[in-house]
Amino acid sequence: MRAQGSPEPSPPASPAPVNGPPSLPRPRLMIAGLSGGAGKTLVSLGLCRAWTRAGLTVRPFKKGPDYIDAGWLGLATGLPPTNLDPFFLSPEQLQALFQYRLQEGELAVVEGNRGLFDGHDVEGACASSRLARTLDCPVVLVIDATKMTRTIAAIIQGVQRFEEGMQLAGVICNRTAGDRHRDSLRQAIEQYTDVPIMGMLPKIKQNPIPERHMGLMSMREQEGAEAALDAIADIIERHLDLDRLRTVAQEASAWHPVPELVWPGDRGPGERPVxxxxxxxxxxxxxxxxxxxxxxxxxxxxxxxxxxxxxxxxxxxxxxxxxxxxxxxxxxxxxxxxxxxxxxxxxxxxxxxxxxxxxxxxxxxxxxxxxxxxxxxxxxxxxxxxxxxxxxxxxxxxxxxxxxxxxxxxxxxxxxxxxxxxxxxxxxxxxxxxxxxxxxxxxxxxxxxxxxxxxxxxxxxxxxxxxxxxxxxxxxxxxxxxxxxxx
Structure with missing residues (x-):
């Protein structure tokens, strides 16, 4: 179904099967927002850190050209981050790079950028939603619920219907004001939509990671970066349903192996540096x-x-x-x-x-x-x-x-x-x-x-x-x- 007046969506770009190994489980999910500042970075970092503390090997990915958020995701997991950018790479390259990085890892967390459907043009080229479809990746949407109750259901309905092939697997309400506010949001979502609620985050008085002119403060400059990540993970563990989120990742469709990533000028294994x-x-x-x-x-x-x-x-x-x-x-x-x-x-x-x-x-x-x-x-x-x-x-x-x-x-x-x-x-x-x-x-x-x-x-x-x-x-x-x- 498509919202009236919206552009005709492109067909989903799922990994194409090739001759070779059978389909494999590849637990994965994308954390996205309606706009910049919705709270997707906080959730992504908190999930990565919490699951890493629980003993999972989490592969961090960041959609788009962002070194700072990617660096924090790498610190949260202890693994090098990978940027996935549809402006640079073709769908086939993105799939191959994703597959390559997932060789080591039990679960992938992909942090989107900007708004879920915000892309390079009015058709949504290079949007986070396009990347999610390319990777056949379920999306959990973080919504800033400030001064909002019933309207949240209309927003969720619109997101569900806007682009065919985009899997909205859950929502997280951010910046909620108290129990009464959370009850109102929950009732509206449950009455008017079938999208699972993955948790309600309260307003956080002080951001554990300060910001400056280019976004988050660099983790290389902030003293106590590890402690800040642990503080975020503590918040996420208290207010989100981590088991349900992990289930969403685990229930992502099986991954059909794609052709291996081609490295420019690859000299092959075992060759000595020149x-x-x-x-x-x-x-x-x-x-x-x-x-x-x-x-x-x-x-x-x-x-x-x-x-x-x-x-x-x-x-x-x-x-x-x-x-x-x-x-x-x-x-x-x-x-x-x-x-x-x-x-x-x-x-x-x-x-x-x-x-x-x-x-x-x-x-x-x-x-x-x-x-x-x-x-x-x-x-x-x-x-x-x-x-x-x-x-x-x-x-x-x-x-x-x-x-x-x-x-x-x-x-x-x-x-x-x-x-x-x-x-x-x-x-x-x-x-x-x-x-x-x-x-x-x-x-x-x-x-x-x-x-x-x-x-x-x-x-x-x-x-x-x-x-x-x-x-x-x-x-x-x-x-x-x-x-x-x-x-």
Whole structure:
């Protein structure tokens, strides 16, 4: 059944059976909301933590391009998180990646993003509901019930009828005001719908995880992150029916095995690494898709974890990967660590391939300006970045490679995303080479992104290795060339 006036829904995209092993049980559920701020992150984190504390191996997934929520989900479960983004990956790739990650795990929790049906266009492309259908995944909807009673039943009815093939398996009422309010909500839901109630959450006076300009506070910066997760899990255990939620996950339809995930440039098991690529993972820079790191390993890289905050000498590396993060939160410490700033600039001058995304690009600029004060950075590019009070670039990116570089073939078009509060300001008289023309997105300067210098490429655009198959093999090839030159 379809709501009057709604667009004709696309057919469900269930995993397609192939010749091979029989269907397998794959317990899974998605936690979604009607909008951002409904409480789905709180519920997702609490469920992941509570089930992990109970001894289950929970695989965490986050829909969309979100490093922060994904990082918290990983901390809650003790397992690396996986982002599932229909803008980057085809339904077949999403199914294959989901299957690959579920090889280890008893249960999958997928946190949606934005509103359940909010997508890239009016048809709902890339919406959480589309992902749920692609994964044949039951959905539990978190609804902010503030100042609401009977209306909640109308909302649930609308959600049920809006998109065929979307399995609404239960609802959770959030921010309820007291027993009387909860009784009214329960009566309305039970009288007018057949959707099970999975629990009622009270209003929480203080969020255990503070927020700031890019969402939740980073778990790498918050003291007592583990304790905060336990506090959330305690709330979830008191107010939600965890047994019933687990049953919903366990009763998800059997998973028909799909073709295995294809890794770009995969050299096969047992092959020795051919180059050492350093990647910074500290409190300043830590935004990495796990698939990007794995793609580099499979293409022949030995990954070496590094820090921009520690002045200790680095081991030999033949390439450097600088992910995104919060350099603005640690600008003083980054500026004070002159030995590392000089080391990174020297690597750039030597022609070592360096790939930087967003926060990593900010570190490669001359300086970072915050509230009128300049903090010196690595000085690879004759630009500075200046922090703003509002997002400068926010959303998906469509890019075209328009200049030669070590990482991406000329003429390549690809999808990415950006989320930055800083703007790029070129020094007077600076001659810049920008390697990416954006057909969608803000970028650095006048619709362009991807600053180039020698073998360095830096941009505000984040990329996903499975959506950009040339990136990892070419990065490793460039690092191999550095290794040969070094002898």
């Amino acid at each position: 180059a050492r690529i350093g990647y910074v993972r500290d409190a300043a820079l830590w935004f990495y898709y796990e698939e990007n790191l794995e793609a580099l390993r499979r293409a022949g890289a030995k990954l070496v974890p590094l820090s921009l905050l520690d002045p200790a000498p680095w081991p030999e590396i033949h390439g450097l990967y600088l992910g995104g993060g919060f350099p603005e939160a640690l600008a003083e410490q980054l500026a004070a660590n002159a030995p590392v700033r000089q080391r990174v600039r020297m690597l750039a001058e030597m022609g070592v391939p360096i790939f930087a995304e967003c926060g990593g690009f900010m570190y490669l600029a001359n300086s970072l300006r915050i509230n009128g004060k300049d903090y010196p950075m690595a000085g690879v590019f004759p630009v500075h970045t200046e922090l703003s009070s509002h997002p400068v670039g926010l959303g998906y990116v469509q890019a075209e490679v328009v200049a030669e570089n070590p990482f991406l073939p000329l003429g390549t078009t690809f999808h990415g995303h950006e989320f930055h509060y800083s703007r790029c300001v070129a020094a007077d008289g600076a001659v810049l080479t920008l390697g990416l023309r954006l057909h969608k997105g803000e970028g650095m300067l006048a619709g362009y992104d991807g600053l180039l210098y020698k073998n360095v490429m830096a941009s505000y655009t984040h990329t996903h290795a499975l959506a950009l198959p040339d990136w990892a093999p070419r990065f490793v090839q460039a690092a191999m060339a550095t290794r040969r030159l070094a002898g």
